Amino acid sequence: MSDNDTLWQAVDQAERKTLAAMFDGDPDRLDLLTIEEAGLYFDFSKTHLNAGLIKSFGEIADAQDLAGKRDALFAGAAVNVSEGRAAEHMAQRGQGAPESVALANALHMRMRALVDAIEAGALGEIRHILHLGIGGSALGPEFVIDALGREEPAYDVAVVSNVDGAALEGPFTLFDPEYTLLVIASKSFTTAETMLNAQSAIQWLRNAGIGDPFGQIVAVTADPDRAVDFGIDQTRVLPFPDTVGGRYSLWSSIGFPIALALGWEAFEQLLEGAAAMDRHFRLAEWPQNAPVLAAFVDLYYAQARGSETRAVFPYDERLRLLPPYLQQLEMESNGKASDRSTAPIVWGGVGTDAQHAVFQLLHQGTHLVPVEFIAAAEAHDHRDPAHHEQLLINCFAQAAALLAGRESDDPDRNFPGDRPSTTVLLERLDPFDLGALLAFYEHRTFVSAAILGINPFDQFGVELGKHIARSIANDEEALALDPSTQALIDRAL
Numbered sequence: 001m002s003d004n005d006t007l008w009q010a011v012d013q014a015e016r017k018t019l020a021a022m023f024d025g026d027p028d029r030l031d032l033l034t035i036e037e038a039g040l041y042f043d044f045s046k047t048h049l050n051a052g053l054i055k056s057f058g059e060i061a062d063a064q065d066l067a068g069k070r071d072a073l074f075a076g077a078a079v080n081v082s083e084g085r086a087a088e089h090m091a092q093r094g095q096g097a098p099e100s101v102a103l104a105n106a107l108h109m110r111m112r113a114l115v116d117a118i119e120a121g122a123l124g125e126i127r128h129i130l131h132l133g134i135g136g137s138a139l140g141p142e143f144v145i146d147a148l149g150r151e152e153p154a155y156d157v158a159v160v161s162n163v164d165g166a167a168l169e170g171p172f173t174l175f176d177p178e179y180t181l182l183v184i185a186s187k188s189f190t191t192a193e194t195m196l197n198a199q200s201a202i203q204w205l206r207n208a209g210i211g212d213p214f215g216q217i218v219a220v221t222a223d224p225d226r227a228v229d230f231g232i233d234q235t236r237v238l239p240f241p242d243t244v245g246g247r248y249s250l251w252s253s254i255g256f257p258i259a260l261a262l263g264w265e266a267f268e269q270l271l272e273g274a275a276a277m278d279r280h281f282r283l284a285e286w287p288q289n290a291p292v293l294a295a296f297v298d299l300y301y302a303q304a305r306g307s308e309t310r311a312v313f314p315y316d317e318r319l320r321l322l323p324p325y326l327q328q329l330e331m332e333s334n335g336k337a338s339d340r341s342t343a344p345i346v347w348g349g350v351g352t353d354a355q356h357a358v359f360q361l362l363h364q365g366t367h368l369v370p371v372e373f374i375a376a377a378e379a380h381d382h383r384d385p386a387h388h389e390q391l392l393i394n395c396f397a398q399a400a401a402l403l404a405g406r407e408s409d410d411p412d413r414n415f416p417g418d419r420p421s422t423t424v425l426l427e428r429l430d431p432f433d434l435g436a437l438l439a440f441y442e443h444r445t446f447v448s449a450a451i452l453g454i455n456p457f458d459q460f461g462v463e464l465g466k467h468i469a470r471s472i473a474n475d476e477e478a479l480a481l482d483p484s485t486q487a488l489i490d491r492a493l
């Protein structure tokens with residue numbers, strides 16, 4: 001057990017009360033535990049945080065030099081120590097070392113010029129965008145376009161990541177090759193899935209009689225030479241710095257399909273919202289700092305209450321891809337060993353659907369799962385507000401039920417209650433608020449890592465499986481596989 005654990009548990013044991021008792025005993029609880037920032041309202045009052053815990057968090061933050069680590073991040077120091085480089089996604093939104101911000105601005109201008117040229121017809125008429133990438137080169141653009149691009153979309157957009165050929169069937173059937181722009185997005189420009197999907201898409205263009213398929217391709221990568229060697233004209237290669245990690249990259253040229261599909265102004269608003277959250281994280285005191293409090297809530301439930309997971313439920317159809325986006329952001333960043341326990345597993349789904357599928361376990365199961373609700377106060381444009389009202393009512397009712405529970409002599413109908421949740425309420429789901437929300441999650445991930453003593457910016461854990469897959473594909477003699485894997489290969493390959 002680390003010093004952190006001991007400290008928290010001492011405070012917690014001394015002061016542990018139910019959520020209901022905490023509300024009863026403290027009329028200022030809502031004031032203490034709500035934060036309004038960058039269009040977002042954070043409500044931590046339905047967690048077991050109290051003044052004593054917040055104070056001990058401050059001590060933990062100081063002991064782990066959280067302020068020093070945060071400042072090093074923003075200054076562009078080599079915080080990704082295992083790879084010897086900085087983590088400069090904030091520079092993409094104007095926050096960070098001046099030379100990195102200048103480079104980000106220059107690369108954005110280059111991207112904007114290509115967006116403008118395409119809109120002006122430089123590549124002929126474009127109706128469809130087929131974006132090929134995986135992990136951080138797909139999840140961000142796919143999520144943001146799905147969230148914000150529903151009203152009168154300028155283009156049909158499909159994001160294909162899976163190497164399963166079935167994933168390409170939809171766009172190949174629905175899109176007209178003559179009017180399709182291919183975007184090949186890969187930081188390394190070597191990822192096997194993306195490269196095979198790119199080859200298949202190029203073949204699809206060729207089969208449709210397109211004479212110069214490469215003339216319809218834009219590449220987005222941190223290794224522009226590879227993209228040029230692949231055959232893409234350098235005027236359509238959009239680089240980004242290798243100090244921008246894959247799962248932090250939607251703000252960079254990886255956001256090209258966002259800028260094209262939603263328009264440049266929306267992309268800029270996304271960056272602005274994120275920058276507002278960057279400033280909040282940099283300047284607010286710990287007790288009023290939303291990413292810091294959220295990270296501490298996660299660590300508290302993991303370390304003091306033994307919660308292994310956190311569940312995320314956006315009550316908004318447009319945010320249905322938030323859980324998979326967060327899974328990569330948080331689990332690829334912090335899914336690493338630490339002697340100070342570990343970051344929670346993130347799972348979730350969209351409300352209200354999830355309510356009718358997994359909420360039974362949250363209300364009456366034996367796991368303590370801190371829940372996170374995300375919703376937008378304002379209704380969608382052009383849609384019947386009655387639906388939005390129902391959505392929000394359901395969201396707030398679930399949080400209230402988790403907290404209050406209901407006693408019954410019948411054990412089947414007894415709800416224990418006292419189950420924690422956090423609510424993040426957006427003013428409205430627009431590019432600014434969404435940018436702020438995503439930057440909030442990035443910084444929360446960073447704070448968790450800083451306290452756990454983890455480098456959140458590498459991902460060596462994904463390498464071994466890739467290496468074995470390559471060896472199997474190359475039929476390497478020296479490959480010593482376990483008997484069960486060998487039997488599967490013999491049956492299926």
Ligand code: F6P
Pocket residue numbers: 134135136137185186187188189190191194246247332459462
């Ligand atoms: O396998 C993990 C990973 O490296 C992610 O970190 C990354 O987002 C994804 O693969 C895609 O990598 P690339 O952008 O280099 O194709």
